[in-house]
Amino acid sequence: MVIEYDGTDFAGWQRQPAGVTTVQGEIERVLCSVLDEEISLAAAGRTDRGVHALGQVASCMTTSSIELQRLHHALNSLLPPSIRIRDVTEAGESFHARYSALWRSYRYVLALRQSALGYRFSGTYRGKRPPDIDRLNRSASLLCGTHDFSAFSKKGSDPSSTICSVMEASWSVGDGQLVFSITANRFLRSMVRFLVSATLELGAGELSDALASGRCPNALRPAEARGLFFREVGYEPDEMG
Amino acid sequence: MVIEYDGTDFAGWQRQPAGVTTVQGEIERVLCSVLDEEISLAAAGRTDRGVHALGQVASCMTTSSIELQRLHHALNSLLPPSIRIRDVTEAGESFHARYSALWRSYRYVLALRQSALGYRFSGTYRGKRPPDIDRLNRSASLLCGTHDFSAFSKKGSDPSSTICSVMEASWSVGDGQLVFSITANRFLRSMVRFLVSATLELGAGELSDALASGRCPNALRPAEARGLFFREVGYEPDEMG
Incomplete structure (x- = not known):
C-alpha cells in the first residue's frame, strides 16, 4: 500500500x-x-x-x-x-x-512568510535575514556519503547502527517556501529535523565537527514536526511482485 | 486589515x-x-x-x-x-x-483525486466522468451580468435585496484540481456554494430557468464549505486613505 x-x-x-x-x-x-x-x-x-x-x-x-x-x-x-x-x-x-527498501526520501518545508492556510504543513523560518541558498547547499553537501549520524538523532532510540548513506541532500527556494530534500538508505529517529536545524544554524566547520565527533551542539533542537513529509520509498523493481 | x-x-x-x-x-x-x-x-x-x-x-x-x-x-x-x-x-x-467595497472575489476548489493533505481545503468532485470544462464555462457565463440570485441563496437570510452583478465567473482545471472563480459587487448567503453545485449539476436550461424564476431545483445542495476561499476585495484607490 x-x-x-x-x-x-x-x-x-x-x-x-x-x-x-x-x-x-x-x-x-x-x-x-x-x-x-x-x-x-x-x-x-x-x-x-x-x-x-x-x-x-x-x-x-x-x-x-x-x-x-x-x-x-x-x-x-x-x-x-x-x-x-x-x-x-x-x-x-x-x-x-x-x-526491502533501498532508499527513502523526505522533504522539509519552511514558510518564509506566516500563513494561516500553510501552518499545518510547514515549519517556521526563524532566520533574521533571507536564507542564503548557496551557503545552505554547501552545508547540505557535507551530509552526502556514508557517515555516523549519531549527532543528529534522538538519543537512545536506534541501538542497532547509526551509520547512514545519504545519496542526495539539497535546499531550494521558491513560492514563499524554503525546502530541504534528502534521500538516504535509512534514517535515524528525528534525523531529518535535526539536519534541517543543523544546516540552517551551524557553520560548515561546526557541522563537520558534529558529524565527525558524533556530538551535537547542545542548543540544537530538531525543526518542528509539522514541516516534515515522508515522500517516497525506492525498491528493486522485481521486489514489487 | x-x-x-x-x-x-x-x-x-x-x-x-x-x-x-x-x-x-x-x-x-x-x-x-x-x-x-x-x-x-x-x-x-x-x-x-x-x-x-x-x-x-x-x-x-x-x-x-x-x-x-x-x-x-x-x-x-x-x-x-x-x-x-x-x-x-x-x-x-x-x-x-x-x-466601501466595489467587488468581492471567491474561489472554490474541488479535488479531482482524494488527498489527505488537501482535505481541509477542497470539496469533493462527485461527477462520474471527468469534468467537461467547456460545458462548465458555458454554464458559468450564464451567471455574468445583473440578476436576481434568490434561487441560489439560503432562504430568509438576506432580506434587503437579492440582486447581484456578476463581473466574472469561470471554471479552470489543473494540478488535480477543478477551480471555480467568481467576482461580483455583492454575494448572498451561501451563494457561491450554490452556484458551484448549480453549474456542475444543472443543464444550461435548468440553470437559466432557476435564475429567471428565483426557484432552485429541490435536490440542489450547496457545495461543502471547506472548498471555499474568500479571495480578494476591491476598493476605490482613494478610499484606502
Whole structure:
C-alpha cells in the first residue's frame, strides 16, 4: 500500500496502546474489519508524532482473496479523510515494506512568510535575514556519503547502527517556501529535523565537527514536526511482485 | 486589515455569543487587549462556518495612536496560527470595509483525486466522468451580468435585496484540481456554494430557468464549505486613505 496522511492529529505512525490514535493503528483496525483477520503492518518509515506522509509504504500478509480494487475502495471509505490509501498492489512473497527498501526520501518545508492556510504543513523560518541558498547547499553537501549520524538523532532510540548513506541532500527556494530534500538508505529517529536545524544554524566547520565527533551542539533542537513529509520509498523493481 | 484564515475550526466570521469561536470574535478580543478599548470590526464578507479567507478585509475606528507595525506584530503574536493578519493600514475616515467595497472575489476548489493533505481545503468532485470544462464555462457565463440570485441563496437570510452583478465567473482545471472563480459587487448567503453545485449539476436550461424564476431545483445542495476561499476585495484607490 502507498499511503498519504496529514500527521497533525496522530501520535505518529507506530501502533500504541488503546486510546492513542496512530496511523498504523487506524489502518490495521480498518484492515482487520475488511479482511476479517488480524493484520500487522510493516512500514518503510515509522514517522514521529505530527509528521506527514506523501508516499509511505506498508505491507502485510493476508489469506484473503479480496479483489484489490474492492479492498482499496473499502479502506478509503472507512478510514478518516486525513489518511488516504493511494495505491494497493500485490507484492512478491519476499517483499517487506521496511527490509526491502533501498532508499527513502523526505522533504522539509519552511514558510518564509506566516500563513494561516500553510501552518499545518510547514515549519517556521526563524532566520533574521533571507536564507542564503548557496551557503545552505554547501552545508547540505557535507551530509552526502556514508557517515555516523549519531549527532543528529534522538538519543537512545536506534541501538542497532547509526551509520547512514545519504545519496542526495539539497535546499531550494521558491513560492514563499524554503525546502530541504534528502534521500538516504535509512534514517535515524528525528534525523531529518535535526539536519534541517543543523544546516540552517551551524557553520560548515561546526557541522563537520558534529558529524565527525558524533556530538551535537547542545542548543540544537530538531525543526518542528509539522514541516516534515515522508515522500517516497525506492525498491528493486522485481521486489514489487 | 487584510486577513488570511483557515476557517475549519471556526463557526464562521461573525461574532457569536461566548463559547462559540469565530474569526471576528478572536480578532476583536485580541484588538481589545492590545488597544485597551472596545473594538467592533466591519468586514467585507461575513464568511460561513468552515469557509476560508485569503484576503478578507476588516476595518475599525480607534483612538489609539499605536504604531501600525507594532500593532501588526502584536496581533499575529496573540492570534492563533489559523488566523494571520497579512497587512494593517490606516484608511480614510469615510472608509468602511463592507460599504466601501466595489467587488468581492471567491474561489472554490474541488479535488479531482482524494488527498489527505488537501482535505481541509477542497470539496469533493462527485461527477462520474471527468469534468467537461467547456460545458462548465458555458454554464458559468450564464451567471455574468445583473440578476436576481434568490434561487441560489439560503432562504430568509438576506432580506434587503437579492440582486447581484456578476463581473466574472469561470471554471479552470489543473494540478488535480477543478477551480471555480467568481467576482461580483455583492454575494448572498451561501451563494457561491450554490452556484458551484448549480453549474456542475444543472443543464444550461435548468440553470437559466432557476435564475429567471428565483426557484432552485429541490435536490440542489450547496457545495461543502471547506472548498471555499474568500479571495480578494476591491476598493476605490482613494478610499484606502
